[in-house]
Amino acid sequence: MNASFDLYQLPEEHIALREAVRGLADKEIAPYAADADEHERFTVEAYGALARAGFAAVHIDEAYGGQGADSVATCILIEEVARACAASSLIPAVNKLGSLPIILSGSEALKRLVLPSLASGEAMISYALSEREAGSDNASMRTRARLDGDHWVLDGTKAWITGAGESTWYTVMAVTDPNATRRVDGISAFVVHRDDPGFAVGTKERKLGIKGSPTAEIHFTGCTIPADRIIGEPGTGLRTALATLDHTRPTIGAQAVGIAQGALDAALAYVRERRQFGRAIADNQGVQFMLADMGMKIEAARHLVYVSAARAERGEKGLGFVSAAAKCFASDVAMEVTTDAVQLFGGAGYTRDFPVERMMRDAKITQIYEGTNQIQRVVMSRQLLRG
Ligand SMILES: Cc1cc2nc3c(=O)[nH]c(=O)nc-3n(C[C@H](O)[C@H](O)[C@H](O)COP(=O)(O)OP(=O)(O)OC[C@H]3O[C@@H](n4cnc5c(N)ncnc54)[C@H](O)[C@@H]3O)c2cc1C
DSSP states (O other): OOTTOOTTOOOHHHHHHHHHHHHHIIIIIHHHHHHHHHTTOOOHHHHHHHHHTTOTTTTSOGGGTSOOOOHHHHHHHHHHHHHHOHHHHHHHHHHHHHHHHHHHHOOHHHHHHHHHHHHTTSOOEEEEOOBTTBSSSGGGOOOEEEEETTEEEEEEEEEEEETTTTOSEEEEEEESOTTOSSGGGGEEEEEEETTSTTEEEEEEOOOSSOTTSOEEEEEEEEEEEEGGGEESSTTOHHHHHHHHHHHHHHHHHHHHHHHHHHHHHHHHHHHHHOEETTEEGGGSHHHHHHHHHHHHHHHHHHHHHHHHHHHHHTTOSOHHHHHHHHHHHHHHHHHHHHHHHHHHTGGGGGSTTSTHHHHHHHHHHTTTSSSOHHHHHHHHHHHHHHO
16 A cells, blocks of 8 residues: 555645635535525625635636636536535636636637636626527527627627626627538637627526526627627637537536535435434435435546546547536436435425525536536537547
């Protein structure tokens, strides 16, 4: 044996980050999670706490005033916030999702315009790819952008935008060449500011879960932005948007792992306390086996998430399979584990007096957004068949 063998062991700074975030989440985020869910209000307390700690957009490079956290560290942060409140974990997660197209393909001027405001916590950014009629088939989007002198003019509506209304910045994918032979070559990406003329936020969706995170349509009506707010070259926007997802699907996996861990922790405490037939329900082997399966699945999901994040950090080729696998596996685990946690609480689990029903509702979205789990399986099988 060799106690200093460091393969499959997180470095000390990652372990320290986990402890710091867990402390902050337990103290400043968890106490407001049920209230934000109950009243369907933005988790302002979490935003304040994360921003003050420099954790709201922890992935932003030091050159732009950020912490420069690597992909694994960012996943750990999101996981620990999600363990307390899934909705709050969307603050760092969507800041990464919205800003990554700029980080991957934006001009230096665009980076300087947007990234420092995210790093300081002064602003948030959303990612606008989906439309009502273009979800899984996002290349069929109808939002248009045309160049008019030294401005781009956007028209259309994006749907399901996380953070809409709270975000200052929006990364928006729109069709710039409707006649492109391949749809992917006709789509470009832009950065829109909430004060840009012709931009408006629609009504908030009434959702099953993650109620502390606003989701809404955003409308563009002759929305005029400076020409240099395009991300990369015209016609590269969808490629950038999809490359972004290869980097951010691990973060949704991390969110799912955090939700599942929160549910397991709550269930462990409950089964030790709750007594039936004259003994703790934890003394039943049928309950113990459920706990074992929950813990086993979470552990497997966590490893897959960290490996996918590490591979994304290294910028490895062929990230599609492992990123999709991490998101798909971890979110399926979160759904199973949270459902089992409700089961272990019995009738109490079905009430809002305990957090596990919220965790079960919150877990469901991780199987849907950033591509449904069917689409993740399409991505994985395509790569397998390509060889
Ligand atoms: C709360 C919430 C937040 C969101 N946040 C954002 C955001 O910030 N930015 C953003 O751009 N989008 C966001 N989305 C949109 C999300 O990514 C889409 O809802 C998702 O991609 C699915 O698209 P859809 O809803 O149109 O479903 P559809 O594409 O209509 O799919 C319906 C069903 O058909 C299945 N299906 C479709 N095509 C296939 C296929 N080829 N093979 C097998 N099954 C298939 C799907 O898996 C699903 O089960 C969010 C959605 C929600 C609900």
